[in-house]
Amino acid sequence: LASKLQETFKKLRSKGKLTEKDVKEAMKDVKIALLEADVNYKVVKDFINKVNEKAVGQEVLESLTPGQQVIKIVHNELVELMGKTNTHINFASKPPTVIMFVGLQGSGKTTTCGKLAANIKKQGKRPLLVAADVYRPAAIKQLQVLGQNLDVPVFTMGNNINPVDICKNSINEAGRIGSDVIIIDTAGRLHIDDEMMNELKEIKEAVKPHEVLLVVDAMTGQDAVNVAQNFNEQIGIDGLILTKLDGDTRGGAALSIRAVTGKPIKFVGTGEKMDALEPFHPDRLASRILGMGDVLSLIEKAQENYDIKKAEELQEKLLKQQFTLEDFLDQLQQIKRMGPLSQLVEMIPGLSPKQLAGVNINDRDVSKIEAIINSMTKAERKDPSIINGSRRKRIAMGSGTSIQDVNRLLKEFSETKKMMKMFGSADSIKKGKLKLP
Ligand code: GDP
Numbered sequence: 471l472a473s474k475l476q477e478t479f480k481k482l483r484s485k486g487k488l489t490e491k492d493v494k495e496a497m498k499d500v501k502i503a504l505l506e507a508d509v510n511y512k513v514v515k516d517f518i519n520k521v522n523e524k525a526v527g528q529e530v531l532e533s534l535t536p537g538q539q540v541i542k543i544v545h546n547e548l549v550e551l552m553g554k555t556n557t558h559i560n561f562a563s564k565p566p567t568v569i570m571f572v573g574l575q576g577s578g579k580t581t582t583c584g585k586l587a588a589n590i591k592k593q594g595k596r597p598l599l600v601a602a603d604v605y606r607p608a609a610i611k612q613l614q615v616l617g618q619n620l621d622v623p624v625f626t627m628g629n630n631i632n633p634v635d636i637c638k639n640s641i642n643e644a645g646r647i648g649s650d651v652i653i654i655d656t657a658g659r660l661h662i663d664d665e666m667m668n669e670l671k672e673i674k675e676a677v678k679p680h681e682v683l684l685v686v687d688a689m690t691g692q693d694a695v696n697v698a699q700n701f702n703e704q705i706g707i708d709g710l711i712l713t714k715l716d717g718d719t720r721g722g723a724a725l726s727i728r729a730v731t732g733k734p735i736k737f738v739g740t741g742e743k744m745d746a747l748e749p750f751h752p753d754r755l756a757s758r759i760l761g762m763g764d765v766l767s768l769i770e771k772a773q774e775n776y777d778i779k780k781a782e783e784l785q786e787k788l789l790k791q792q793f794t795l796e797d798f799l800d801q802l803q804q805i806k807r808m809g810p811l812s813q814l815v816e817m818i819p820g821l822s823p824k825q826l827a828g829v830n831i832n833d834r835d836v837s838k839i840e841a842i843i844n845s846m847t848k849a850e851r852k853d854p855s856i857i858n859g860s861r862r863k864r865i866a867m868g869s870g871t872s873i874q875d876v877n878r879l880l881k882e883f884s885e886t887k888k889m890m891k892m893f894g895s896a897d898s899i900k901k902g903k904l905k906l907p
């Protein structure tokens with residue numbers, strides 16, 4: 471399939487500009503790629519529509535072909551859809567934290583309970599595993615063996631006790647032995663049924679978990695959407711763990727589930743061993759689902775070159791002192807894409823990263839600044855000196871920020887400009903007079 475996409479990509483290579491037709495054509499194959507990765511057809515449809523809308527009319531990045539540009543947009547959207555990395559567990563401010571695992575039989579709940587216990591133990595916490603699957607004959611034993619190997623206590627009451635009572639009692643047990651994280655391994659079924667759901671609801675009601683994690687086998691096909699929807703609607707989940715990504719599945723189920731539940735994927739399982747649990751990386755999974763690693767690394771390379779070129783253009787502007795708020799925004803977006811500011815600075819001759827020590831712009835700042843500048847009129851961006859009190863108020867309202875935020879940005883911009891003036895003479899740089907916002 472990867473080769474199929476590469477074919478499309480080649481087809482588009484010769485074209486000069488991204489047209490509506492280009493996008494449509496590329497999307498046909500993206501659609502097939504996603505369906506073949508076992509993404510639910512409805513999710514695929516929605517996704518393609520959304521990306522179509524965004525892609526048409528978008529500028530083709532220099533040094534990218536139209537086909538590459540479409541793939542890049544698709545990839546970015548996939549990453550966005552699967553959410554920013556949010557791998558942390560919500561630990562309770564007042565221990566014990568209760569984590570409840572739910573999922574179909576065979577999805578990897580018990581194994582993943584063990585993996586998470588190992589992971590949490592490494593962080594210096596004291597987990598307690600709770601065997602609440604009383605139906606499968608070997609389930610308790612399985613958890614006990616895992617616990618033994620990990621040197622993590624396992625709470626069981628045998629299989630003649632109601633799982634709800636086992637879970638309630640586990641909280642006392644945690645207090646007794648000084649555990650601060652309770653990990654509950656619940657029973658699954660091969661298919662969704664009311665009995666299972668009711669039991670899980672009761673457990674949730676009884677122990678009020680801080681995290682309900684749905685474990686999903688990455689190899690699950692179209693059914694994944696129903697499963698996830700059911701668990702989310704009936705029990706309410708906080709996140710997902712996608713297991714068996716070490717297999718050759720493309721993991722399309724993850725995309726479907728993320729799309730229908732809106733809940734983040736927190737970890738992925740990559741093997742049967744206890745250390746085979748990794749934080750979730752949306753970009754990696756997006757590449758995998760698309761199934762076109764080589765094309766994506768090519769695009770990344772092109773993007774890097776593009777950024778260097780833009781940085782050079784910017785430098786030119788700086789030197790000529792034609793630096794506007796729009797350039798400022800552009801610069802920030804570059805920084806956001808490129809990572810540390812020091813990287814950008816390395817491209818500016820005569821300026822050492824040392825001079826930038828302490829400069830720290832985070833994504834939240836950048837989004838705020840983006841919003842503010844986007845709320846300005848063209849004239850204001852060109853000449854910020856016209857931005858008086860009432861204009862500041864309007865900009866703050868329009869961007870959902872405060873007047874202080876707007877003031878700070880204008881101040882930073884004017885300082886940057888001042889700095890640019892010094893830029894003009896290389897001397898002042900050498901003397902280290904330079905101060906960045
Ligand atoms: P449960 O029924 O949901 O508790 O599932 P189990 O934890 O018993 O796991 C079912 C099977 O899947 C076992 O053979 C596990 O070793 C295997 N398994 C679980 N997670 C992974 C994983 O990330 N990769 C692989 N390859 N196998 C896994």
Ligand code: MG
Pocket residue numbers: 579580581603609655
């Ligand atoms: Mg189990």
